[in-house]
Amino acid sequence: MAHWSEKSLRLRCVPINVTSIAELGIVTRAEPATYLFWLPFGRTQLDAQSSKAKFATLAEACSTLNERSTVCFLTTPEDAALLLSSISNVLKFQHWVAVKTTPDAYDKNEGQLPRRHAALLVFTGYSGVLGHTKTRIKYTYCPGCGRTTKDYGGKAHMYHEYGTSISDVWRDLEWDPTLGVNIVVDRLRDLFGLEPYRELTLVDLHECVELLPARTALPCEGPLRVRKRGMGNHPKRLRSKLIHGDCLETLRSMPSNSIDFCFADLPYNLKKKYCGWKDDLEIVEYFQWCDEWLAELLRVLKPGGTLAVLNMPVWSARHFEYLSSGMTFRSWIVWEALSIPVRNIMPAHYAILCFSKGAPSPLPGLTNVNEESYLTPQREGFCIRPGCYLKRSLLNIQDRGEITDVWHDVHRLKHNTRRVNHPCQLPPLLMRRLFSLFTAYGDMILDCFDGAGTSTLVAAQMGRRYIGIERSKRYHNLARKRHSQLREGHDPFAPGNEIPKSKNNQVRRMPSQKYPVTKKDLQLDVKRIYQELGRLPTRDDVARHSHHPISYFKEYFANWGEVCAAARTTGMSDASPLD
């Protein structure tokens, strides 16, 4: 077992076979329980669209379950996206977990990104935080240096000896849908093994006649249509430019069928502090706005070209619903952006939803000899320590693997020296990989939320043309300045000396200072006090028992949770237990 659940009362698994939707009535139960609905695999975008009425029936069945129940669905991302809207009407959505699948789980599609994940949706009948056991995933050790694959730097004292907290990307297992669901059931039995639950009911729908893959399903009518606007097709090649303006207004003035790759890293409506933009619209208003510019992106996109939208999985499900009514689904890329999950089922990934206009053309990055190496990701299992990289390249150790739709090796910009004054910049490597995959040299890329210019800068570096639209004058000017630096031969992504004022998370930034005692020493002192008292110490306890002045704890740490971080866990060693 690659996981360990603290104090788990492992659930008993009770399988129920449902061969027709009409039999769903047998699932109804009065006591709280955990359910896993397992849908047939191999279904397509069209199967998912034509099953909407069946999903509504599934939702009805779920509405009769005890309100303390936990209800999971294991299926393809296409089904999961459309199920989510039906089931959310009756249950509270909690998590979208990306579960790694075996290489042959999906049919191979020449010239398209290989698929390697399924979706596990988790809902509850109650509205609070999801109840589950504290579950950890066992550390893995790099074959290059023998140390843990995640680099904990000087913070090993703050991590647990067994493994990392579970996140919403399960890459430590590989699900083969042809072999049943035991591998997933096994984890759920421990994850949800807490009072008052006793059973995991496995509702096996994989032979349910109404849900079997149809192969011949017909496209459904939907709200998304290619719009006609005055400018028609554009005879001339568009030139690269940055535009200060509203995306919708600007898009409306652009010619149809003129862009090879549209990219949108939109505001997530999470109350981020953007300059000149209110990031907290009513959700209906937010999606109406999204639908408007998505329809314009479809219009300006060339036939066969790709539209990629980056968002949280739950919002991506709604984009999927809209886009699939008028475009062809290409890929659901799981971008695992968080390297160290620190709390229970930590949301660690974004979805990059890719659709094509009409039939998808073969991906340039997979069909031509590519000029860049961004399409050979670091192989899972290897660490990112610079010394180990060097050793691997000197010893010619093969640490690069094949690209799939699960991206685990592109890390967010964590270090302030790599960031400029924008609250949520993307890492340049993410754009390099997307452009290498979806575009060829000279292609036109459109980013309608250009921000600090990450995508347009990368496009320029890679010999692509670009149009970047940004509504905030400040960010637009910032992007322009960085493009000038690039034209003058400087690297706009090189580390800088200034600490940016914009923050990408809510945690208070501590002033830079020289510490007479290390933060680690302070945290270990708190751990000593915890062991003496037999409980987590309060500020008064620390003031009374610490070897250090209480003022240090106030000045060094953003909050009390950080002060007690080492006391709450065992501490770990970087080295493999075999060493």
Ligand SMILES: C[S@@+](CC[C@H](N)C(=O)[O-])C[C@H]1O[C@@H](n2cnc3c(N)ncnc32)[C@H](O)[C@@H]1O
């Ligand atoms: C998530 S950020 C994009 C960050 C960008 N990918 C980067 O790496 O710098 C979204 C951006 O969209 C901009 N924005 C919000 N509403 C807009 C609109 N209606 N038209 C154009 N830009 C908009 C915001 O100012 C913000 O800079």
